[in-house]
Amino acid sequence: MFSTLKAKSPQSDDIPFEDLGKAASTNLPVLHIDIIYHILEHAYFNDYLRPDYKQLCSYALVARAWRKPAQGLIFHEVVIKTDAAYKALSSIFKGKQSEYTQKLASCVRVLNFWISKTDKASAAKWESRLAPILNWFPSLYELRLGVDVLDRLSPATMSALNNTPPIRALQIAMRSDETGRQAAQSVLPFQILGVTAWKLEFLVMRGDVFRFTGYTEFPAVTHQLVEFRWSINSPAPNAGVDDAITYVTANSLKTLEVLHVPSGTHPVVSKVVPTLHSLKVISRDGIPKKLKNLKELIIADSGDLPTDVAFYEALPPHIVHLGILSSKPDYSATHQAMAIGLDHKLPSKLQILSVYHDKTGYAPPTFKNEEFVLKGSGVLVRYHTGKESAMIAMRSDLVKSTVYPRGVSVENMRLMGRIGGTGETRAPPTKSSIFSKIL
Numbered sequence: 001m002f003s004t005l006k007a008k009s010p011q012s013d014d015i016p017f018e019d020l021g022k023a024a025s026t027n028l029p030v031l032h033i034d035i036i037y038h039i040l041e042h043a044y045f046n047d048y049l050r051p052d053y054k055q056l057c058s059y060a061l062v063a064r065a066w067r068k069p070a071q072g073l074i075f076h077e078v079v080i081k082t083d084a085a086y087k088a089l090s091s092i093f094k095g096k097q098s099e100y101t102q103k104l105a106s107c108v109r110v111l112n113f114w115i116s117k118t119d120k121a122s123a124a125k126w127e128s129r130l131a132p133i134l135n136w137f138p139s140l141y142e143l144r145l146g147v148d149v150l151d152r153l154s155p156a157t158m159s160a161l162n163n164t165p166p167i168r169a170l171q172i173a174m175r176s177d178e179t180g181r182q183a184a185q186s187v188l189p190f191q192i193l194g195v196t197a198w199k200l201e202f203l204v205m206r207g208d209v210f211r212f213t214g215y216t217e218f219p220a221v222t223h224q225l226v227e228f229r230w231s232i233n234s235p236a237p238n239a240g241v242d243d244a245i246t247y248v249t250a251n252s253l254k255t256l257e258v259l260h261v262p263s264g265t266h267p268v269v270s271k272v273v274p275t276l277h278s279l280k281v282i283s284r285d286g287i288p289k290k291l292k293n294l295k296e297l298i299i300a301d302s303g304d305l306p307t308d309v310a311f312y313e314a315l316p317p318h319i320v321h322l323g324i325l326s327s328k329p330d331y332s333a334t335h336q337a338m339a340i341g342l343d344h345k346l347p348s349k350l351q352i353l354s355v356y357h358d359k360t361g362y363a364p365p366t367f368k369n370e371e372f373v374l375k376g377s378g379v380l381v382r383y384h385t386g387k388e389s390a391m392i393a394m395r396s397d398l399v400k401s402t403v404y405p406r407g408v409s410v411e412n413m414r415l416m417g418r419i420g421g422t423g424e425t426r427a428p429p430t431k432s433s434i435f436s437k438i439l
Contacts, residue, residue, distance in 0.1 A: 036069050044073055051077050068103075077110040080133065081146075093136040108137040110144065117148035117177045127153060131160035134167075142169035142202070148177045151186045161195045170200050173207035183207075187214030193221050193248070201255075203248070206231035212240035215247040224251055227258035229280075242266055264288055284311070291316040298323040305355060307337045309345045319347050323354040334383055335372060343376040350379050357385040 040059055046052040053074060060070035080086050093105055113130060117123040127150070134140060153161075172192065174183040189205055191214075200223040209232060228249055232241070245261055249268050256272040260280040264287035269279065273291055280298035281287060284306070287297070294316045305326040306312070315322070334355055346353070370383040 036066060040069055040073055072107040075104050075107045077112060078108050079112040081114040086129065105137050106139045109139065109141045111137060111140055112144045114146040115148060115150055117150060123150055127157050131157060131164055134164040138165055140165045140167055143167050144171040146173045147188055148175060149181050149183045149186065150188055152188050152191050162197045164197050167198050168200060169202035171204040174210045175208050183210045186210040187217055190215040190218050193223065194218055201225055202227045204229040204231065208233055212244040215244060221248055221251055224255045225249065226255055228256060229260035231260060289314055289316055292318060294319055296321040300325040304328055305334060312342060312345050315347050317347055318349050320349055321352045322350055323356060325356045325358055327358055338381055339374060343374045346377055346379055352380050352382065354382045357383065
């Protein structure tokens with residue numbers, strides 16, 4: 001794909017990058033550039049919420065005015081996980097760049113990069129590539145970093161990372177290597193938070209278990225996070241997990257708006273009450289009712305759908321969206337339980353109740369399998385069934401609910417680039433959000 005785009009790079013007499021909406025035959029109507037972007041951005045994701053590269057390549061051939069916007073979206077998220085991908089992209093971006101290549105490089109907002117460890121030489125090779133690749137993309141906003149086991153980054157890598165673009169969002173995922181060796185001794189997720197060039201506002205820690213006590217080797221975190229998501233494949237909440245979360249969020253108690261933690265009983269939850277808008281927990285027990293500004297609550301414990309009135313009466317009173325990951329019941333039972341027993345017992349400001357039915361087996365990913373409106377309260381109940389579609393639906397809801405969804409909203413990325421590039425601290429809220437009129 002990348003070689004094809006390179007071969008079709010525009011010549012000097014082609015349309016200027018900034019004036020695509022103006023360049024067309026005078027005999028044909030011209031769509032404003034914002035309309036073209038709106039069309040393309042609406043079609044950006046496939047059903048799995050991944051960039052639909054095949055479709056975007058097709059859109060690039062629709063008309064001359066569509067080509068560069070489509071190519072810009074193709075390069076919005078760049079994935080480098082194989083030598084082939086590295087070689088293809090380095091042939092475009094490494095070394096001296098043409099004016100057009102610089103424009104493409106400025107379109108890259110998300111880098112999906114993996115430090116692979118099939119052997120020591122392989123891990124060292126991929127680690128040494130990270131900082132130079134980051135410098136290919138001056139407007140980079142988010143780094144999605146996957147790591148095979150590696151215990152820590154070398155001093156040379158840490159030094160090089162301190163001379164990279166000031167990214168605002170980091171997603172780091174640890175995993176075992178091909179031999180099955182676990183990442184249990186890795187301190188890398190804590191170490192990388194010490195990169196001084198980055199001004200992180202959005203942080204996701206996910207994947208396999210690493211050494212939760214490893215933070216004791218490093219100074220306090222200086223980042224002031226707006227969003228923090230803990231999604232580690234760890235056992236039940238324990239003191240090690242709680243201490244690690246406390247360390248990461250210690251400087252963010254006045255700024256956190258979106259928080260994912262194993263339990264609502266974690267001390268950080270009660271400390272961010274004034275700013276917290278969205279909370280996701282694994283356990284339904286211990287969720288504080290005093291979260292007066294909370295607009296969204298996601299409970300992902302895969303238990304039965306609560307049908308007792310006491311559960312709903314104990315929820316924070318001002319939530320607008322409630323999501324529950326449930327192993328049962330099925331749609332008809334959910335409809336009956338909600339319509340008959342709980343309609344008037346739901347939080348008074350609730351607008352949407354999402355039930356993510358995490359049943360075994362595969363179902364095609366759809367975001368609105370079933371839905372109905374409760375007659376008494378007017379609450380819209382959305383029921384998503386099947387393990388795959390339930391997970392995708394939950395991800396879709398979480399993406400739309402946040403103020404700045406970790407680089408997922410291509411519309412926000414473009415607006416941010418127009419306003420102030422990587423120097424702009426916050427992007428405008430996405431118009432598609434169900435909370436756009438609330439937050």
